[in-house]
Amino acid sequence: MKHTLSILVNNHPGVMSHVSGLFTRRGYNIDSIAVGVTDDPEVSSMTIVLNGDDFVVGQVKNQLLKLPDVLRVQDMAYASSVQRELVLVSFSITEKNRSEALTICNGFDVKILEMTEDSLLIEFSGNSRQVTNIITVLKPFGIREISRTGQIAIAYRNQNVV
Amino acid sequence: MTSTTEAITGGRLMVELLEEAGVEIVFGYPGGAILPFYDELYHSKKIKHILVRHEQGAIHMAEGYARSTGKLGVCIATSGPGATNLITGLTDAKMDSVPILAITGQVATDAIGTDAFQEADIFGITIPITKYNALIKKADDLARHFEEAIKIAMGGRPGPVLLDFPKDVQLGKTTVRKASSLKIAPHHYERPKVKGDPQEFAEALNVAKRPLLYVGGGAINSFASAEIKALAEKANAPVTTTLMGLGAFPGTHPLSVGMLGMHGTAYANKAVLECDYILNLGARFDDRVAKYQDFAPNAVRAHVDIDAAEFNKRINVDHILHGDLKDAIREILPFVKGGDRSEWISNIQSLKKNHPLDFDNSGETIKPQDFLQKVYTKTKGEAIVSTDVGQHQMWAAQYYLFDKPNTWLTSGGLGTMGYGLPAAIGAKFGNPDKTVICVTGDGSFQMCIQELATIAQSKLGVKILLFNNNFLGMVRQWQELFYEERFSESQWTYNPNFVKLAEAYDIPAMRIEKKSEIQKGVEFFLKDSGSALIEVMIPAEEKVFPMIPAGKSQQDLIEFKDLGKLKK
Numbered sequence: 001m002k003h004t005l006s007i008l009v010n011n012h013p014g015v016m017s018h019v020s021g022l023f024t025r026r027g028y029n030i031d032s033i034a035v036g037v038t039d040d041p042e043v044s045s046m047t048i049v050l051n052g053d054d055f056v057v058g059q060v061k062n063q064l065l066k067l068p069d070v071l072r073v074q075d076m077a078y079a080s081s082v083q084r085e086l087v088l089v090s091f092s093i094t095e096k097n098r099s100e101a102l103t104i105c106n107g108f109d110v111k112i113l114e115m116t117e118d119s120l121l122i123e124f125s126g127n128s129r130q131v132t133n134i135i136t137v138l139k140p141f142g143i144r145e146i147s148r149t150g151q152i153a154i155a156y157r158n159q160n161v162v
Numbered sequence: 163m164t165s166t167t168e169a170i171t172g173g174r175l176m177v178e179l180l181e182e183a184g185v186e187i188v189f190g191y192p193g194g195a196i197l198p199f200y201d202e203l204y205h206s207k208k209i210k211h212i213l214v215r216h217e218q219g220a221i222h223m224a225e226g227y228a229r230s231t232g233k234l235g236v237c238i239a240t241s242g243p244g245a246t247n248l249i250t251g252l253t254d255a256k257m258d259s260v261p262i263l264a265i266t267g268q269v270a271t272d273a274i275g276t277d278a279f280q281e282a283d284i285f286g287i288t289i290p291i292t293k294y295n296a297l298i299k300k301a302d303d304l305a306r307h308f309e310e311a312i313k314i315a316m317g318g319r320p321g322p323v324l325l326d327f328p329k330d331v332q333l334g335k336t337t338v339r340k341a342s343s344l345k346i347a348p349h350h351y352e353r354p355k356v357k358g359d360p361q362e363f364a365e366a367l368n369v370a371k372r373p374l375l376y377v378g379g380g381a382i383n384s385f386a387s388a389e390i391k392a393l394a395e396k397a398n399a400p401v402t403t404t405l406m407g408l409g410a411f412p413g414t415h416p417l418s419v420g421m422l423g424m425h426g427t428a429y430a431n432k433a434v435l436e437c438d439y440i441l442n443l444g445a446r447f448d449d450r451v452a453k454y455q456d457f458a459p460n461a462v463r464a465h466v467d468i469d470a471a472e473f474n475k476r477i478n479v480d481h482i483l484h485g486d487l488k489d490a491i492r493e494i495l496p497f498v499k500g501g502d503r504s505e506w507i508s509n510i511q512s513l514k515k516n517h518p519l520d521f522d523n524s525g526e527t528i529k530p531q532d533f534l535q536k537v538y539t540k541t542k543g544e545a546i547v548s549t550d551v552g553q554h555q556m557w558a559a560q561y562y563l564f565d566k567p568n569t570w571l572t573s574g575g576l577g578t579m580g581y582g583l584p585a586a587i588g589a590k591f592g593n594p595d596k597t598v599i600c601v602t603g604d605g606s607f608q609m610c611i612q613e614l615a616t617i618a619q620s621k622l623g624v625k626i627l628l629f630n631n632n633f634l635g636m637v638r639q640w641q642e643l644f645y646e647e648r649f650s651e652s653q654w655t656y657n658p659n660f661v662k663l664a665e666a667y668d669i670p671a672m673r674i675e676k677k678s679e680i681q682k683g684v685e686f687f688l689k690d691s692g693s694a695l696i697e698v699m700i701p702a703e704e705k706v707f708p709m710i711p712a713g714k715s716q717q718d719l720i721e722f723k724d725l726g727k728l729k730k
């Protein structure tokens with residue numbers, strides 16, 4: 001099962017190695033990792049997606065909390081948090097299928113960043129399933145390059161609203 | 163950050179902060195990148211520096227000092243090769259939760275990352291083997307890092323920390339000498355409140371008919387011996403300890419069943435099979451003790467630990483108390499009821515009678531078990547004993563009974579050959595009035611043998627008990643039992659003359675080979691407070707029993723009397 005961990009850490013060099021090293025050392029696999037500074041320049045937020053049962057995730061949480069630079073670890077339940085990922089995709093088009101491509105883009109609420117005679121560069125954000133979905137739909141056109149940020153997440157304040 | 167007006171160098175500040183932390187002794191080895199610090203240390207009247215012969219010696223000495231005194235152990239090394247020589251000791255201290263502060267020099271900040279002379283990324287290298295580490299980039303950050311590091315090393319589950327100081331940071335001036343606030347979360351250094359329900363916890367013990375306490379190294383770190391004794395006596399529960407827990411409960415106590423695990427006593431391992439309740443106090447269900455999920459198959463399992471990550475890590479448990487062991491036991495105690503456990507106790511007594519620790523002492527050769535028993539008697543069990551790793555380590559654990567905590571120093575988690583001699587030296591510096599004995603083997607001894615010079619230089623009274631079987635004995639034992647006697651690279655075809663070698667360092671030494679010489683040997687070895695080495699020649703075939711073969715569990719324990727079974 002996929003779990004999304006939101007982790008607050010001190011923002012200084014080496015913290016990333018400490019965290020990712022912990023996963024390597026204990027034999028856990030990271031599906032995605034995204035890091036950015038918070039409103040406090042001293043503190044960064046990391047979102048880590050990992051695959052594992054409750055036992056594995058419990059171990060990871062406990063081990064993470066042992067790192068002095070880790071300030072907080074939250075397991076984000078899908079129902080009570082927003083989870084987003086940004087993807088940039090450049091793919092091929094031809095004169096024939098250009099309008100089909102544009103229709104798809106419209107339907108998916110995709111931002112078009114660049115259009116040339118034979119290519120489109122788009123930006124899309126959504127949950128990981130939606131991101132994977134759009135990549136699948138665009139694949140037949142011929143994908144030139146993809147860049148995904150990895151998932152980020154934040155908990156809803158009002159837990160009653162889903 | 164609070165400031166004073168007078169600017170001092172980073173190196174000066176490092177010395178002053180060590181003094182303020184109450185550090186009285188450091189073990190180290192100088193070099194270019196740490197010279198500014200050493201220059202300031204020259205002026206210190208409060209800190210004694212012990213110059214070692216190899217940085218591995220420095221960190222094991224710091225470990226021996228820390229484990230025998232309960233204080234912080236400090237070691238110093240220069241950048242690059244000096245720092246990398248600390249790796250084994252850092253790993254050892256991490257595995258056995260020893261509070262160590264390692265201070266390393268580093269090339270100047272503007273040279274970092276350029277493959278400068280004697281540069282090593284010690285920060286990166288030691289991430290997985292320290293509890294905390296940091297590279298200090300500005301003299302102004304020094305005070306904060308120092309305070310954080312020491313608190314982390316000593317707090318919670320103790321462990322090693324490493325601080326890396328570039329040369330220019332040691333030379334740079336600063337006025338910031340006090341950390342106004344720490345950046346790390348308090349749970350890393352504050353004593354956590356006990357979490358869980360002590361009453362429910364105690365009740366599970368109260369209803370047990372055959373309870374067993376299983377005590378680990380955490381008991382030593384939390385200074386919980388008195389509480390454990392009170393708990394065992396109140397509950398009328400037998401106590402077994404891990405290798406790391408030896409001394410946390412008196413080995414001579416009627417409720418003691420000695421050590422459990424791979425080379426633990428048969429009665430401890432059988433008690434584990436028979437008990438209906440097992441209470442783990444500061445142990446970690448290490449794989450040398452609890453091989454499989456069915457560990458203590460008939461028992462309700464309970465666990466007290468300061469490290470939440472240890473719960474259900476390898477073995478699932480039914481009851482959990484999270485917190486410092488001493489505090490936790492104090493909270494459980496009022497709810498514990500006595501109960502009549504006479505049947506269980508007499509069951510344990512007969513296990514002890516029918517499955518004693520045993521060896522064949524009939525021949526003319528010296529048996530290490532016999533020799534250790536004589537040393538135990540002669541020292542009245544009051545020595546601090548360090549060991550290296552191998553058969554001698556297990557014999558010492560089995561045949562020298564430990565009644566007090568902090569008197570047994572052994573590399574448990576990592577199994578580090580080379581640990582024993584420097585650990586004994588560190589312990590002697592911390593306990594100058596106690597008899598300190600290093601029990602070693604002819605293999606292990608040669609791993610840090612250069613520290614004999616450190617003994618000689620400080621005129622230290624360390625006793626070395628060297629069991630010479632001209633083999634890497636433990637390797638030989640496995641090869642004999644599990645590799646059809648193919649003794650691949652375990653026999654020494656050359657060993658130095660250990661007696662002459664010790665004498666070269668002005669350490670009185672003697673070799674004995676026959677049983678008739680034992681008394682003479684023990685007398686010689688322990689006759690005064692000075693250092694001495696006794697080389698005891700023992701048969702290469704002598705084995706450590708009982709033994710749970712690798713990959714097997716308690717059920718498969720082999721005792722001395724079953725040796726025949728194993729050979730088939």
Ligand SMILES: Cc1ncc(C[n+]2csc(CCOP(=O)(O)OP(=O)(O)O)c2C)c(N)n1
Nearest residue numbers: 552553554577579603604605606634635636
């Ligand atoms: C640094 C290191 N290298 C290798 C080993 C593997 N090892 C474990 S016990 C042992 C033999 C130890 O021989 P010795 O010190 O002579 O003690 P004995 O078993 O003979 O008492 C070896 C090689 C180890 N524990 N540590």
